[in-house]
Amino acid sequence: MSDFVSASHVFFDCPATTVDEALAYLAGKAVELDAADDVAALTDALKAREAEGTTGMMGGFAIPHAKSAAVKEATVVVAVFSQGIEWNSMDGEPIKVAICLLSPEGAAAEHLKTLSRVAVLLMDPAFRTKVLDATDGVSIVEAISEGLAK
């Protein structure tokens, strides 16, 4: 759990311009971080979830997520996009930040709960502002950790 959220999981200037590209990018990063072991399988899992209903939320945030055997441990990967992505979001706004929640098959309840709490953080406008204003990974991780500690 120590690497659950860390600055190394936050990526700025992500070049993706479509949802599919963004999902592939996130899956790729998860594998680079050694949190998952199969880019293609993970991308598919994220896409499958997206197909069940958009994860584009409000205020420029998306929360793609997946439970997949390709994931090694429950983790969060954050991507800040260099340009807004059309994500069919709830408020119609383009997505600037994706907070991606990844869970292995059969994850412990405690890990799943933590992932869920990260999702709930997005409902808080103050949290969203903090993340949007952040210029480095450390501040985003701080915002998440603070939120989880509440």
Add this chain to the structure above:
Amino acid sequence: MAEETTYDLIAATGCPTGIAHTFMAKEALEKAAAAKGLTIKVETHGQVGIENEVTPAEIKAAKAVIVAADKDVQAGRFAGKPMVSVGVTAAIKDPDGLIDKALAAKAQGEMTDAVKNAGANSGDVEKESVGHVIYKHLMNGVSHMLVFVVAGGVLTAVSFLWGITSFDSTAADYNSFAAMLKIIGGICMNLMVPVLAAYIAESIADRPGLVPGFLAGMIAIQGLPVNAETGLIDAGGSGVGFGFLGGIVGGFLAGYVIKLLEKVFAGLPKNLNGLKAIFLYPLCSAFITGLVMLGISGPMAAINTGMMDFLKSLESSGPIVLGLAIGCMCAFDMGGPVNKAAYVTGTAMLTEALTAGVGTDTYNFGTNFMAAVSAACIVPPLITTFAVIVGKKYFTQEEHDAGIVNLILGCTHITEGAIPFMTKNIWPVMPIMMIGSSIGAILSILWGVHDPAPHGGFLVLPVVDGGLQWVIAILIGAVIGGILFVLFKKSDYEKNGNKVRE
């Protein structure tokens, strides 16, 4: 949970993955309700299961219900309440509007009994009678078990179509396909008691209950293995199982062991929660449940031997006493030590009879005895068939269908079909079964029926001497037992406000 809280609003949220939206919708609804000065309780159907579950009393007390889910959240519970039902994102997008809509909605349908009868104040869950709590846990086990009995029983019955010894490669009617059917059917039926125990435990303690529950159920059917030579506990030995009654005991034991462990481990730091779930609970609960189950299985072998001796001692006490003993033993603990004592004694006497040869007294007595045992084993499933046909409206659809399948199981001597019905209401169904079986057994003895086959039900009729009387004896037992069963279900139905008790 004990405080008497009621909520203005009740909600249930759920999404397919159960990680993000379910909980975001909960947050959104709670915030919007708070902003309106309303109280709300949101039940979440997430990846970890159902959390913050609403009680019937809370549903009853609420002004309105909101269902925001893209999966089944058992919305049937909310019938008769003002309700809106939408996709999960709608609650995240516009929780405010949703609450207004719910409060303005008109109630539709009729409240379920659980809700209607719930006390106006919550805390009703706490006051739920012990009997009802036990029944609820038991029913969770029974409903999961039922399908195993049906699948296993029917496959076994079909295998008999090739002949009742067609599974035996040394027998004349051997057929390898029939053997495989019997293997599959047998394994499926053997899973019955473990599944019963596991889902009783799951009902008590949620998912962690499954491990000790399955374990307890397996021990219930296998007993405490003992080495035949040394008489000592031996992993290579064999034991006498405890049957479905042991499965019930084991299920409750397993569930409450987990409850106990939850208390014991409550003091551990939170970051050990993951370790608890995958390591401490399974390990400790399996150990404790296993030891206790083996301990209480120990006397089963002695009970078994004792009952066999008892039955043998009744040999010369006349048809009524002997038939009564056979009937009561066969229907008492299907698959347990008492039932097995009757069946094993029957087959042992049959072997002696067949060795002695046709015409001898030993032959006559042994085959007559076997006919009584078989009749007593065939009657219970047929009682359920009769009852679900005659008293159709007193049974759930599921029970009705299982009762119909029991016609096949009964006719092929697969007593197990009656177990789910008995488990649901041991009292008074077990005594009813015992009465029906006894009548079948007594009449079989009185009318001098001789059955030279140890199994097979009506499929062996061609070799039964006095087959017609035998069938009539069994049918009389089934009809009398069936009438009693219907009378019980009828009174239960009326007590429950003219509704079938689920």
